[in-house]
Amino acid sequence: MIGIYIGLDVHKRTVYVTEMNENGKIKERYEIVNRDESWNEFIQRYRTCEVEIALETSTSGKYAARLLRDNNFSVHLADPSNLALIFRSAKKNDREDSYKLAKLLRIGELPEVHISSRETDDLKTLVRYRRSLGEESTAIKNRIHAILAMHGIAIDESDIFGKRGMRKIEEAISKMTAAENIVMSDMLEKIIELNRRRQMIEDEIARISNNNEEAKLLMTIPGINVYSAAAIISEIDDIHRFDSKEKLASYAGLVPRQSQSGSRDQRGHISKNGPSMLRFVLVNAAHMAIKYSKRMKIKYLKLVKRLGKNRAIVAIARMLAETIWTMLSKRIAFYDEIGSLTEKKIESMRMRSLRPNV
Template structure:
């Protein structure tokens, strides 16, 4: 029969105020139970920049065992991978633009315990008066060891790829809007009004036939070539997005106001729905809950927090506008609030209601009760048509 930990290490005193002693006792007890084998558990803080990164490695007792700098390139990241190995390594990486992505993907292959640190909220917990890369890496490793970090959710790689493709489409649409605004600006110089869409074939033909000064004619032709290219690229990206036929996408498309693009964007931003214990938590992450201010006996709610995923919040507001036009129940809900609080707050309330519906649909795996099966089937057919182009 195996001996108890107390028979070797001695019992832990009831009134032990020394945290380091308690940690050492626990460490020795675990090693004894494991047959005397040392569990080399390490905590690594990495402060990453565009050209290089700084790492600080601590052991279970909190002592620094290694500090090193590496280049933020393939060779430097492979150096980090070799140094850290694969066993019982916990890594905290500060989120800095997109500069952490390659490092994360590489270390993820080693199946390490990775944490992407929220820089602003971590600064609120512990900020150094003297700030440099070494101190930041030390602080990250110390907070990681104490489980005091505020971390961001990083979805699996396939979900990250979904995010990239829908964000690419949003970026291309913004560029197209800029080009159309440039074209309308030229039309305003000549007091020309065109009520249709300039990005459609009829609008392009109208712009090509304009009799204006040569300098503006040249600008219009240049913008039209750019517009045609963007239209082609957006159509290509739309086809890629429409090929996504996950069950979650079909379920989301059963909700009024949500089509295939909105469904893919919502699903990619949310990721695993089980990480939210309730629809209220999901709404809070989308930034669609009111801010709260309290001091003593004074308490009041302010505007929505607008924290969390701004893309999810944006698409929910867009879907809210569409849903009030396609569903009578949601329109009735919107009208009641609009009479009392105005249109803007009513739209936000509808977006918040959509969050509740989305949570119920994804959690239960059943289509929305607000949806119309025939309309949902029409959406799916249109999605397949676009995917085949």
């Protein structure tokens, strides 16, 4: 039986604590400083008690949740957007917020969000940073394309940022003004550096994923490599927290919004709820899946006539999310797996995992 319910209103510098018993009576209220020493005292105070702890999802709240979780406390992260719907009160302060968290937790009405494992958090950090490097590199490449176009320069290479393409760009910028030469040279150096950092992060992702059976299963899908497999795993965490394939698709924000009243049932664009990283990877993978999977290609060709290309691809991304739920839940490979391609991807992951840390 739970003896104590605690609501924590966590801020950057302070934490307000409300302690409530199983009957809803407030036992104590107090404030602590958001520092390691104060958290150590808090942990020691409740270490031997039967405690349930609730706090809101925020940058400071996530840190506190992970700290308490790692010290074997039962921690519940609340979704602040849903909390606002439950408590429509003008009275809002640290004392009141911590009380509401403790009360909702005690009566079983706390709108919770998932707390991922530390291993998943680490993988998610790497994956999201890898995406930011890619976005930064793309922005610089677009600027280079614009400057080349402004001078009427066309680089005759399939990948102008490959070795041969880069050499041709360097030759071209030597004919530009001194200022443009400086800017273009600096941007080319940044691309080289970003590529080096991207490869370093991908090597670390490969090291983490090399012995992960879920990653290997996901890589049986054409269009999903070690990076995208790691991204999916880091955003899903535990597939068993989703009761059905539809719930995973909904979590990815790939289901249409619905407005229903009486006999009227309207469905609009996808909700875009949930992690954008998961949706981004699934949509990208969908483009490859329709090329290599017969079943998904047939489905896509039927949808594209009715919905158009963009909406059809999103529908395939949803189909892919539902397929992934089945694969991970039942531990089975993709139904249209290309064995030789899977072997190549897994071998590439293994080789990258063996590279020394830079």
